[in-house]
Amino acid sequence: MKKVFLVAGARPNLMKVAPIFRASRGLDSVQCEMVYTGQHYDRQMSQVFFEDLDIAEPRFNMGKSTGTHAEQTGAIMVAFEKMCMDEKPDLVVVVGDVNSTLACSVTARKLHIPVAHVEAGLRSGDMDMPEEINRMVTDSISNLFFTTENHGRENLLREGKRADDIFHVGNVMIDNLFYNVGRLGPEVVADYECRKLKERIGRYGFMTLHRPSNVDYKDVLEGIVAALNKISEDLPLLFPIHPRTEKMMKEFGISFSENVHTFPPLSFRESLYLWKDAQVVVTDSGGLQEETTALGVPCVTVRENTERPVTIEQGTNALAGVSGDKILCEVEKALKKTGNPAPKIEGWDGHAAERIWDVLIKYLS
Structure with a gap:
């Protein structure tokens, strides 16, 4: 039986590895072990997600959450190297673009263990983003590339990857x-603290904001918050506030209006319960751009670029940058699209994980 390590580092990774791990349960030829590096150490941002996503707590949990990018990456590499030498996996699967993705892919390849990258080939073109560096380095050394959209394949071919190693x-x-939309039954949402607020305000927008480039600079954050306060005059906003954003707002003395309802980070399903019915989602997240597109919820991204251009092409997502006036303008345009049907995108059908395992099993055999 072949042993596969499935690496998750931060909260978005857990949402990506969950379907791959679930799909491995019925496989006879593969032993899939999840490795959690623990980049998000707060229980609200990690442990609750194991329960919420219907996956077992990982057998391997490093807890490497603190320090600079270099300190965190180095600590993960040291721990993962020992883990690989002890356990001898036949393949390492990494997802996304966090520090764990980079650290574990480099470590595995130096130990002559093949690496498969899920969400390969995504590019923002912005080298100031740590995630862009992680994506590019990981793709430069991976053996197998699993893409989510045609742009990923085009980028990889342009960078010299073999077509036979790229799988859409x-x-x-x-x-x-x-999977989780289908699990939001009345018995589940009945216990959600946000349920009464959602029912009371009726029409609302949903937002997330966490990127250092948006929240670590007072003038940038002030402009974004001013725009959001203006939007909330006509459309209440629900905001599960990221710890980093909350910290910086307190430090800068910036506050939201009473029409922006903030609460601690939510589990994946509780967050989904809110944003799936929003009039518009305002975010600087990567994954939420894709998820809103899949459900047809208008999205405005508070960034100058995106590594997920298919969401722009489908018209469900718009780039607003960080200018308050542009954010207001794009939200106004997005609200006119509320209620439009979700676009159909090749492979966005709920069965990507099964297709990944089809490729991996052939590769391992």
């Missing part, structure tokens, strides 16, 4: 999304 399997984030 679809989007595991959408696998996870569809």
Whole structure:
């Protein structure tokens, strides 16, 4: 039996590895072990997700959450090297673009262990983003590339990757999304603290904001918050506030209006319960751009670029940058699209994980 390590580092990774791990349960020829590096150490941002996503707590949990990018990456590499030498996996699967993705892919390849990258080939073109560096380095050394959209394949071919090593399997984030939409029954949402607020305000927008480039600079954050406060005058906003954003707002003395309802980070399903019925989603997340597209919820991204251009092409997502005036303008345009049907994108059908395992099993045999 072949042993596969499935690496997750941060909260978005958990949503990507969950369907891959679930799909491995019925496989006789593979032993799939999840490795959690623990980049998000807060229980609200990690442990609750194991329960919420219907996956067992990982057998391997490093807890490497602190320090600079270099300190965190180095600590993960040291721990993962020992783990690989002890356990001797036949293949390492990494997802996304966090520090764990980079650290574990480099470590595995130096130990002559093949690496498969899920969400390969995504590019923002912005080298100031740590995630862009992680994506590019990981793709430069991986053996197998699993893409979510055609742009990923085009980027990889342009960078010299072999066409036979690139597989358009679809989007595991959408696998996870569809799986959990079906689990939002009345008995589940009855216990959600946000349920009464959602029912009381009726029409609302949903937002997330966490990127250092948006929240670590006072003038940038002030402009974004001013725009959001203006939007909330006509459309209440629900905001599960990221710890980093909350910290910086307190430090800068910036506050939201009473029409922006903030609460601690939510589990994946509780967050989905809110944003799936929003009039518009305002975010600087990567994954939420894709998830809103899959459900047809208008999205405005508070960034200058995106590594997920298919969401722009489908018209469900718009780039607003960080200018308050542009954010207001794009939200106004997005609200006119509320209620439009979700677009159909190849491979975004809830079965990407199964297609990934089809390729991996052939590769391992």
